[in-house]
Amino acid sequence: MMDAKKIALIIGIAVLLPLFIGLFVDAVYTEPQYNNYCNDSRYVYPTVPAKVGANCTYEPNPSQDKCYQDQGIARMKYDANGCEHFDYCDYCSKDFSTAQQEYNRTIFFILLPIGLIIVILGIYLAIDYIGAGLMFAGLITMFYATFRYFSDMSKLVRALVILIELAIIIWIGYKKIDQKHEEEKKQKEEKKKKRVK
Numbered sequence: 553m554m555d556a557k558k559i560a561l562i563i564g565i566a567v568l569l570p571l572f573i574g575l576f577v578d579a580v581y582t583e584p585q586y587n588n589y590c591n592d593s594r595y596v597y598p599t600v601p602a603k604v605g606a607n608c609t610y611e612p613n614p615s616q617d618k619c620y621q622d623q624g625i626a627r628m629k630y631d632a633n634g635c636e637h638f639d640y641c642d643y644c645s646k647d648f649s650t651a652q653q654e655y656n657r658t659i660f661f662i663l664l665p666i667g668l669i670i671v672i673l674g675i676y677l678a679i680d681y682i683g684a685g686l687m688f689a690g691l692i693t694m695f696y697a698t699f700r701y702f703s704d705m706s707k708l709v710r711a712l713v714i715l716i717e718l719a720i721i722i723w724i725g726y727k728k729i730d731q732k733h734e735e736e737k738k739q740k741e742e743k744k745k746k747r748v749k
Contacts, residue, residue, distance in 0.1 A: 558681040565685025569670070570692040577662060584655055589648035590625075608635035615641070622646070653704045660701035667693030671720065675727050687724060694720075 619626045619641035629639040667690045674686030698713055705713065 562681055562685040562688065565682065566688035566692060569686070569689035570667075570696060573663065573666060573693055574696060577659065581655075581658070581662070584648060584651040586648055589651065590642075590644035608633065610636070613638045623649075656701045656704055660697045663693055663697035663700075667691065667697060668720065671724060675724060691721070 616626045616638040619638075622641070622643070623646045624641040624643045625645060627639045627642050628636045630636055670690030670693060671687050672690075674683040674688075674690060677683035677686060694717060698717065702710060702713075
C-alpha cells in the first residue's frame with residue numbers, strides 16, 4: 553500500500569506537468585484572438601437617424617443572403633435618410649474560425665506525441681510512484697490534446713483517435729500493472745523455494 557506522500561507526489565506530477573506543458577506551448581505558440589480578426593469599429597453606425605416618415609424599404613438582397621450562407625457578417629451602410637442598405641460581406645468570423653481550427657489541429661499534433669512520450673517514460677521509470685505520476689500526466693496531456701481538436705475532427709477520425717488512445721491505455725495496463733504482478737509472483741515463488749532448501 554502506498555503512503556500519503558507518494559500519493560500526493562503522483563497527484564502533483566499528474567496535475568502540474570500537463571499544466572506546465574499547456575502553459576509553455578501557449579506561451580510559445582499563441583492562440584488566435586477574436587479581436588485580431590473581428591473589430592467592432594468596423595460596424596458603421598447610422599450617421600443620420602431614420603427620419604420620421606422616411607420610406608426605408610428592406611428588399612431581399614441576393615448578395616446579403618449569400619453572405620449569410622457563406623457564414624459572413626453583412627455590413628451595412630446608411631443613406632441620407634438613415635435607411636440601412638447592404639454594403640459588403642465581412643468574413644472576419646469565418647477567418648477567425650479557420651485560424652482557430654488550424655491552431656487546435658497543430659496543438660493536437662504537438663501535445664499528443666508529448667503525452668505519449670511521457671506515458672512511455674512513466675512505464676519504464678524504475679521509481680514506481682514517479683512513473684505512475686508521469687503516466688497520469690501523459691494521459692491527461694493526451695486527453696487535453698484530443699479535447700482541443702475533437703469538435704473539428706470528422707466522425708471517423710474521432711473514433712480512430714479514441715480507439716488508439718484506448719489501445720494505449722490497455723497497453724499501459726498490460727506493461728505496467730500485469731507484468732508487475734507477474735514479477736511479484738515470481739519473487740514470491742523464489743522465496744518459497746529458498747525456504748524449502
